[in-house]
Every structure is written in C-alpha cells, then in structure tokens.
Amino acid sequence: xxxxxxxxxxxxxxxxxxxxxxxxxxxxxxxxxxxxxxxxxxxxxxxxxxxxxxxxxxxxxxxxxxxxxxxxxxxxxxxxxxxxxxxxxxxxxxxxxxxxxxxxxxxxxxxxxxxxxxxxxxxxxxxxxxxxxxxxxxxxxxxxxxxxxxxxxxxxxxxxxxxxxxxxxxxxxxxxxxxxxxxxxxxxxxxxxxxxxxxxxxxxxxxxxxxxxxxxxxxxxxxxxxxxxxxxxxxxxxxxxxxxxxxxxxxxxxxxxxxxxxxxxxxxxxxxxxxxxxxxxxxxxxxxxxxxxxxxxxxxxxxxxxxxxxxxxxxxxxxxxxxxxxxxxxxxxxxxxxxxxxxxxxxxxxxxxxxxxxxxxxxxxxxxxxxxxxxxxxxxxxxxxxxxxxxxxxxxxxxxxxxxxxxxxxxxxxxxxxxxxxxxxxxxxxxxxxxxxxxxxxxxxxxxxxxxxxxxxxxxxxxxxxxxxxxxxxxxxxxxxxxxxxxxxxxxxxxxxxxxxxxxxxxxxxxxxxxxxxxxxxxxxxxxxxxxxxxxxxxxxxxxxxxxxxxxxxxxxxxxxxxxxxxxxxxxxxxxxxxxxxxxxxxxxxxxxxxxxxxxxxxxxxxxxxxxxxxxxxxxxxxxxxxxxxxxxxx
Ligand code: M6R
Numbered sequence: 001x002x003x004x005x006x007x008x009x010x011x012x013x014x015x016x017x018x019x020x021x022x023x024x025x026x027x028x029x030x031x032x033x034x035x036x037x038x039x040x041x042x043x044x045x046x047x048x049x050x051x052x053x054x055x056x057x058x059x060x061x062x063x064x065x066x067x068x069x070x071x072x073x074x075x076x077x078x079x080x081x082x083x084x085x086x087x088x089x090x091x092x093x094x095x096x097x098x099x100x101x102x103x104x105x106x107x108x109x110x111x112x113x114x115x116x117x118x119x120x121x122x123x124x125x126x127x128x129x130x131x132x133x134x135x136x137x138x139x140x141x142x143x144x145x146x147x148x149x150x151x152x153x154x155x156x157x158x159x160x161x162x163x164x165x166x167x168x169x170x171x172x173x174x175x176x177x178x179x180x181x182x183x184x185x186x187x188x189x190x191x192x193x194x195x196x197x198x199x200x201x202x203x204x205x206x207x208x209x210x211x212x213x214x215x216x217x218x219x220x221x222x223x224x225x226x227x228x229x230x231x232x233x234x235x236x237x238x239x240x241x242x243x244x245x246x247x248x249x250x251x252x253x254x255x256x257x258x259x260x261x262x263x264x265x266x267x268x269x270x271x272x273x274x275x276x277x278x279x280x281x282x283x284x285x286x287x288x289x290x291x292x293x294x295x296x297x298x299x300x301x302x303x304x305x306x307x308x309x310x311x312x313x314x315x316x317x318x319x320x321x322x323x324x325x326x327x328x329x330x331x332x333x334x335x336x337x338x339x340x341x342x343x344x345x346x347x348x349x350x351x352x353x354x355x356x357x358x359x360x361x362x363x364x365x366x367x368x369x370x371x372x373x374x375x376x377x378x379x380x381x382x383x384x385x386x387x388x389x390x391x392x393x394x395x396x397x398x399x400x401x402x403x404x405x406x407x408x409x410x411x412x413x414x415x416x417x418x419x420x421x422x423x424x425x426x427x428x429x430x431x432x433x434x435x436x437x438x439x440x441x442x443x444x445x446x447x448x449x450x451x452x453x454x455x456x457x458x459x460x461x462x463x464x465x466x467x468x469x470x471x472x473x474x475x476x477x478x479x480x481x482x483x484x485x486x487x488x489x490x491x492x493x494x495x496x497x498x499x500x501x502x503x504x505x506x507x508x509x510x511x512x513x514x515x516x517x518x519x520x521x522x523x524x525x526x527x528x529x530x531x532x533x534x535x536x537x538x539x540x541x542x543x544x545x546x547x548x549x550x551x552x553x554x555x556x557x558x559x560x561x562x563x564x565x566x567x568x569x570x571x572x573x574x575x576x577x578x579x580x581x582x583x584x585x586x587x588x589x590x591x592x593x594x595x596x597x598x599x600x601x602x603x604x605x606x607x608x609x610x611x612x613x614x615x616x617x618x619x620x621x622x623x624x625x626x627x628x629x630x631x632x633x634x635x
Contacts, residue, residue, distance in 0.1 A: 001074040001633045002086075002100040003027035004192070005209050006173040008183045008228050009200025013068035014058060018051070020202070020209035021072045023257055025051050026422050026623070026630035027100075027205060028074025031085035034058075035096035036065035037180045042096045046085035050624070067183060069173040071098035074629040077106070078123030088127040090134035091119045094177045097133070099126040100205050101170030101190040101633060109165070129172060132162040137176075149225075149240040155179040156227045156236075159186060163225060164238055169371060169633065171220075173203055183228040186238075187220040190633050191369050191405060194218045194226060194233055196247050201228045206631070207250060208257040208420055215250040219403055256419055264622045266423035266516070270608050271474060274467040276418045276428045277601065280435035281463060283417055289460075291453045297460060298443040302412050306394070307444065310360045313338050314353065316345040316376040317364035318632070320426040320511060324398075324433035325364050326504035327600050331437050334597070335451055336444035345372040346635065349379050357390035363397050366421065366429035367631040368404025375635055377409055398436045400429045414440065423623045424630045425515050427608050430508065431470075434600055438463060462598045469592045473605045477589055481606060484571075484587065485613035491542060494521040495563070496607070497529060498546040499556050505546055505600045509607030516625045517615035526559035527552075537566040544610070545585070546603045547574040550596030557584055573606050 003024025007013040017034045025032075032054040033046030043063065047053035051072060071086035078084035087096040103109070106125035109132060114120065118131040136158035144150055150157035159174050169189030175182075185192055185203045195202035195210035195217050202210040203226075207217060218233070220226060224243060226235045235243040262268035289297040313332055315325040322344060329340040341353070345363070349372070361380050365373045377395055384393035397410035400418050407413050416432035442459060445451040451459075488494075494513055498506035507523035514521050524533055526545065537543070543563040547556045561584065564570045572585030575593040582588070589606045591599075615622045 001028055001076070001629050001631060003072045003205045003209065004069065004098040004100050004171060004173050004203070005205075006069045006183050006185065006203040006228070007200070008067045008230060009197065010066050010230070011200065012064050013066055014061070014063045016202075016213070017068050017070035018055060018058065019212065020204055021051055021070050023208040024205055025072050026424055028072055028629045029624050030073045030075040030080030031082060032070070032072045033085045033087055034068055034070040035087040035175060036063055036068035037175060037177050038063060038065045040177055040180070042089060042093055042175070042177050044087055044089065044096060046082050046087070048080060048082045048085065067175060067180065069096060069098045069175055069183070076102055077125045084122045084124050086126060088122060088124060088130055090130040091117070092134070095130040095133050095174065097126060097129045097172055097174050099129060099170055099172045101188075102168045103128060103166050103170060104168035105166070129162060129166070130174075132165065133158045133174060136161045147240050148242060149236055152234060153179065153182055153227055155182060156184055156225070159184045160225050160236065160238060160240055163188065171205060181229055184225065185220065185228065186225040188222055189374075189405070192220045194220065194228065194247075196233070199230050201233055203228065207252065208422070211250060211252050211257060215252065216247040217250055218245055218247040221408065252420070257422060264423065264612070264616070266425055266427060266612055266622050269421055269423050269428045270605070270612065272419065272428050273431050273605065274471040274474070276432050277435060277470060278467045279417045280432060280439070281467070284439045285460065285463075296443050296446045297456060298439045298446065300414055300439060300443055302396075302443065304447065306412060307360060308447070309358050309390070310338065310394070311358045312356055313340040313360045313362060315340065315342045315362045315364060316348045316373055317342070318345050318370055318372050320430050320508060321364040321366060321370075321373070321433060323504040323508040323511065324430055324437065325362075326507070327434055327501060328362070328364070328437035328440070330501045331441035331597070332444065335441040336448055337450040338444065345370070345376040348376040352379060352383075355383060355391055360394050360396060363395065363406055363410060364399075364433055365397070365406055366400040366416070366418075366426055366433065368397070368399040368401040368406035369631045369633050371633050371635045374405055374409060377406070381409070398433055400432060422630075424625055424628050425512055425611070425622070431601055431604065438598075459597070462595050465594070466598065466601050469594055469602050470605055473591055473602060477606055478609055481589065481609040482613045485610060485617050488542065488614050489617050491519060491540070493536065493541045494519055495529070495533065495536065495541060495543045495568070496521060496523040497526040497543060497556070497559060497563075498523070498603075499526045499552045500550065501597060501600055502546040502548060502603055505604050505607065506544075508604055509544060509611070512608055512611035513614065515628060516611055516622050517618055517620060518626070519614065526556045529559055530562055534562065534566065537563055537568045539567040539569070541568050542571055543568045544571045544573065544607070547572055547576065547584075548594070548596045548599040548603065549575065560584055573603050
C-alpha cells in the first residue's frame with residue numbers, strides 16, 4: 001500500500017523519482033507527489049489521481065535538484081485529495097516526509113504537536129512525522145546528545161528519536177532543506193530497500209523502482225534507520241547502534257518489469273504462465289530421479305526434522321492466495337493425508353484456533369508483505385515462543401518474494417519463482433502458488449509414505465505435461481474468449497461453479513472478474529447452488545462451470561443442468577467433446593484432458609482470460625483497478 005522512492009546523487013532526481021513511482025504505481029494510485037531541494041527550499045509537487053497527473057504538473061519544469069523523495073498513495077487516512085498527497089511537510093516547510101504504512105498513535109501525536117504550535121494541513125497520519133522531526137531537531141540543536149547518530153548527523157538523530165515515538169507499521173524517507181546532502185530512511189514492518197550506485201543511492205518500497213539503475217540492493221530490516229549521502233550509506237538500529245551490512249545482487253533485469261508489447265501487464269503475466277510452471281518444475285523436481293535413489297523426488301530444501309512429526313496443517317492467507325491455499329488443503333489432505341485448515345489471515349489473528357501440538361503453520365502471500373498474513377504468523381510465533389516440544393512454532397512461507405518480510409519471519413520458504421508480477425490482479429503468482437502446493441504435498445506424501453511410488457511418478461509425469469497444456473489453452477482459446485467477452489460487456493452478475501479441487505478455481509474466477517471488471521460475481525461449489533444461490537438465476541446471469549472428468553463429473557453436469565433449466569446461459573470449461581458438451585452447455589471453452597487433481601493449473605487460464613477481456617472491452621484500467629493495491633500492507 002503506497003510506494004515510496006528516494007534518490008541522492010548527482011543527476012536530476014525528479015525524473016528518476018517519477019520513473020521509480022511508475023514502477024510502484026501498482027501499490028496505490030490515489031495521488032502522487034515528489035519533493036526535492038531547490039534553491040535551499042523544499043520544492044514539493046503533488047497531484048490527485050494517477051501518476052500522469054503529477055507528470056503533467058512536472059512537465060516543463062527544469063529541476064536539476066540531485067536529491068528527492070516521491071510517493072504514490074493508496075488512501076487510508078484522509079480522502080484521495082491533493083492536500084492529503086505525500087510528501088508532507090513541517091510548519092516551516094523545511095522537512096519533507098513520505099510514508100508507507102499507518103502511524104497508529106497519530107491522533108495523540110497530532111494533539112501534542114498542535115499544542116506546540118505545529119500547523120496541520122492534511123487529514124493524514126503521516127503529517128505528524130515531519131512535525132515531530134522538526135520538534136526533535138529544535139530540542140537536539142538546543143541540547144545535542146552525545147551519541148553516534150547525533151555525531152553522524154543531527155537530522156539522523158532527530159528522525160531516530162521521532163521513529164522511536166511512532167507506533168504502527170511504517171517505512172519513511174525524509175529530506176530537509178537544512179541538510180541538503182542527506183536522505184534518511186527508516187523501516188518498521190513495511191518494506192524498504194536501498195539501492196547502491198556509484199556516488200548515488202536509491203531507496204524504494206520495492207525493487208522494480210530501482211532495478212533500472214542498480215542491482216546491488218540492501219533491504220532494511222525492521223527497526224533500522226539509514227543515512228544516505230553521496231559518500232555511502234550508514235545503517236543503525238532504532239537504538240542508534242551502527243549495523244554492519246552488505247548489499248546483495250538481484251538477479252533481475254529491467255526488461256522484466258516492462259510490458260514487452262502486451263497491452264497490459266496482466267495479459268503479459270497470463271502468457272508467462274507456461275514459463276512459470278516450467279521454472280517451478282526445473283527448480284523443484286530432482287533431475288533424473290528414480291525411486292532407487294532413496295530420496296524425495298522433490299527438492300524443497302526442507303529437512304526431515306522440520307516436518308517429520310507434524311500431524312496437522314493450518315494455512316493463513318488473503319485474496320487469491322487464500323484460493324491457492326484451498327487448493328493446497330485439498331492436495332495436503334488427499335495426497336499427504338494431513339488434516340488441513342485454511343483461514344483468512346485477517347480472521348485467524350483475532351480468533352486464533354487453540355495452540356495445537358505438532359502443527360505446521362503456512363503463510364501464503366505472493367508479495368510477502370500482506371499485513372494480515374504477516375500479523376497472523378507473528379501472532380502464532382509469539383504465542384509459541386517459549387515452547388520447545390510439540391507446541392513449538394513452525395512456520396513455512398510460500399511467497400514470490402523470498403527477500404520480503406515474510407521471508408524473514410518464517411523458518412522455511414518455498415519461493416514460487418514467478419518473477420515480478422505488476423498487474424494488481426494476481427495470475428502467474430497464483431499458478432506458481434499452486435505448483436508450490438503440488439510439490440509440498442508430494443514431498444510430504446513421499447516422506448509419510450501416503451502415496452505409492454507409482455502414484456507419485458504418475459503425478460510427476462502429469463506435472464511435466466502442464467506447461468504445454470497451459471500453452472495450448474492460451475493458443476487455442478484466447479481469440480475465442482476475446483470474442484466471447486463481447487457478449488458480457490453489460491452483464492451485471494456472474495456465477496462461477498466448480499467442485500472438489502476446482503471449487504477454489506470458481507472462487508478465483510469470480511474474484512478476478514470482480515476486481516478488474518467491477519461486475520458482481522460469486523463462486524460456489526456446484527452442489528451448493530441449489531441451497532440458495534439458484535434463486536439469483538435468470539437469463540441475464542451467465543453461469544461459468546468447470547467440469548473436469550473425475551468422481552464428481554456427472555454431479556457437476558447435473559448441477560449445471562439445474563442452472564440451465566432456470567434460463568441461465570451456461571459456459572462450460574471442460575475437455576468434453578463438442579457433441580457431448582452441446583447437450584449441456586450453451587458455450588464451450590475447451591481445455592485439454594488433464595487429470596482432475598492437476599486440472600486447476602489449466603482451468604484457471606480461461607477464467608483469467610475471460611475476466612481480462614471483459615474488463616478490457618469495458619475500457620477499464622486492467623492493471624490498476626479502482627480502490628485496489630497490489631501489496632496490502634495495512635490491516
Ligand atoms: O500478496 P498477497 O498474495 O498476500 O496478496 C493477497 C491479496 O491481497 C491478493 O491476492 C489480492 O486478492 C489480489 N488483488 C488478487 O488478484
């Protein structure tokens with residue numbers, strides 16, 4: 001939620017900041033702004049709405065300032081108006097701050113600061129920060145403390161003292177017209193990465209903003225504050241103790257964060273899915289595995305001791321990751337015979353199940369920064385912290401960003417290897433999460449001996465077919481679905497049905513449609529429809545049904561017929577041949593014959609394409625749907 005960037009070096013900052021913000025716009029697009037230091041003054045330009053509005057304001061400005069900060073906002077406190085846009089300044093306009101997160105104690109701070117004469121001009125929690133830093137600076141100048149941070153810089157010390165008074169989750173970047181050669185950043189539970197160049201340094205909420213300039217990065221840890229100058233970067237903890245840090249090298253390139261000729265990132269990411277599945281297979285399948293090797297065919301790097309004694313699994317996640325978790329539950333229960341509960345992370349934290357012995361808690365989050373998911377995992381870790389036996393904390397993360405906060409929090413990570421996803425609607429990361437669950441379930445099944453070697457081999461063979469099968473759906477169906485989408489431009493309600501392992505795919509189809517086309521949609525287990533939702537059906541409500549051959553195939557077809565009898569237009573996602581399908585469905589979206597248990601990887605593709613093309617036909621901003629943000633770092 002919200003993206004922040006900063007630059008200190010020798011080049012003009014504003015262009016670099018703007019480009020960085022463009023790569024972070026997925027984090028929020030209610031307003032944007034940048035602040036630089038020009039002629040000894042803070043020069044702040046802000047605009048309501050998307051980044052283009054800010055760009056228009058900046059066009060024609062000749063601003064050579066080599067230091068600045070920028071922000072793109074997803075509104076939490078205060079309406080999405082220009083006066084609430086970041087950067088925010090202190091009363092004298094000498095300090096500018098951008099923030100990602102929420103300052104929970106902002107009300108008390110605001111009252112205290114107002115009492116000291118600070119003038120507030122916005123409704124935001126963030127505005128307390130520049131005022132607080134300004135007050136700290138006044139006190140420090142009057143009575144300089146004798147410590148390392150004050151020795152390094154009074155601005156650093158003022159920010160350090162200020163962040164120690166802030167409660168909540170935040171990442172900030174601060175500049176001051178009185179300290180024109182430094183940029184101060186701090187992190188507490190919200191991501192912030194520093195990029196290292198030659199005599200120039202960058203900071204950002206996420207690496208895509210800086211990967212065009214440098215691949216040497218240092219993610220700040222919680223409770224760390226850094227002073228960036230043209231000479232280098234010094235990192236301290238909030239107590240003021242210097243931390244020794246070494247940047248690491250990203251294996252990304254700037255092209256990965258471009259659209260590469262696709263109209264939208266979402267479509268590009270849908271098309272990347274065969275490659276993502278291939279990468280997962282190459283990464284996690286032991287090459288040339290044979291049963292005689294006596295090792296698991298899956299190489300997740302998780303040692304036996306980690307999960308030898310588990311007898312139950314809990315999964316916490318949100319949104320699309322929650323749907324992947326439901327598929328995971330199916331696999332873990334059916335293959336590894338492990339009872340598995342899936343909870344919304346936002347519910348788990350405040351109504352946690354009792355502490356269960358021999359439990360594995362899995363957090364699934366593509367961004368690794370979703371506040372609800374992190375909070376749920378932290379809560380469980382905390383309540384088990386003194387336990388060493390069966391009640392001990394055991395956390396596994398499934399994420400596309402192993403370097404994220406989740407990566408630091410959990411004991412083990414499965415990196416989903418999908419590459420950066422820019423479209424707000426998750427597509428390729430979902431498929432990669434499903435792959436992670438196939439691997440985890442197979443690894444557990446092998447070690448727990450709940451599947452025969454033959455069954456494991458058959459499943460691995462099936463997994464290896466998936467990239468080509470996904471490719472064939474994309475090649476054969478995209479044009480057709482694009483045409484089909486035309487019929488639904490004015491549709492107001494959709495129903496998605498699936499059963500068993502494809503029920504979560506029905507939920508995912510409905511979520512995709514809601515998110516990017518703003519059409520009301522509901523996903524249901526097909527057998528549940530007759531218990532209520534069937535009342536919604538008439539000729540204006542299309543029903544998309546996933547029907548894959550398997551134990552409940554006939555039942556799904558009967559459920560679909562029940563909908564057809566109520567005049568609903570039935571769209572089937574199925575490998576049935578045309579003649580058979582014509583008896584059941586009004587419209588057929590054929591998919592290859594795939595074992596039902598592997599089919600979610602294939603059946604989700606038409607769902608993604610359908611929602612994409614309906615939204616695109618409606619002329620909507622597919623990559624940045626209204627009110628949403630890619631990374632939801634507030635609870
Ligand atoms: O980064 P996460 O996977 O934790 O994100 C969870 C949800 O916010 C996310 O899946 C959201 O529902 C997406 N916009 C779905 O397309």
